[in-house]
Amino acid sequence: METKSPCCHLYVEAKMLEIYPGELDVDAIFAKWRKWGADKNYGAFITFVGTVRKEGGIEALSFDLYEPILRQWFDEWQDRAKERGAYLRMAHSVGNVPVHTSSFMAAVFSPKRRVALELIEEFVEDFKANAPIWKYDVKNGERIYAKDRSQKIKGSGLLDI
């Protein structure tokens, strides 16, 4: 249950980034977010949902993430969103996510559409480049790091002296 009590501010903030083992229950998360946004009187609610495609003989994708830095990254984006009168929510999986199910959901809420349309693109693009999450293809039960599709985080190579 959400609360507006100041004493629970941090608790509410923490719930804006949700981490689940395995595939996301997209319909349940969407319904929860939609209601949350409507109750808060946001006029625009834009979602992005990432679904695992069947390609290259994979059974699933698999994910590791590093929660302390992921939360900092998310909180910085939340601050940027708030400066524009908007709000972000995100859900991501850890572990195996089978083909045709979903591993990632992001949403922007704002009073009007323009800010939400702009923010969803900026947020999802930066997510791909800088959120500390690692992806693996799962083939024959084996996890294979998706190195070719991965991007170096800004500032990488610092210790290569």
Next chain:
Amino acid sequence: MVKVEFLGPIGKEPIQVEAKDLKELAKILKQDSEIAKWLSECAVAVNDKLVKTLDIKLQDGDKVSLLPPVCGG
């Protein structure tokens, strides 16, 4: 001692090393060929904060994390 942890696909258990700053730590890590090959690819965090400079002193109990290339979603 400084704890060094290797995140995601590096697949190596954390180690404890004596290093007074990040430069010294880089030299130590280069001596392990399995780790050395990741250094050009990895971002670095000290006590869970990403850092952009080597001019950071390390203290007993600090944690340094290596973050290889990412791909969420």
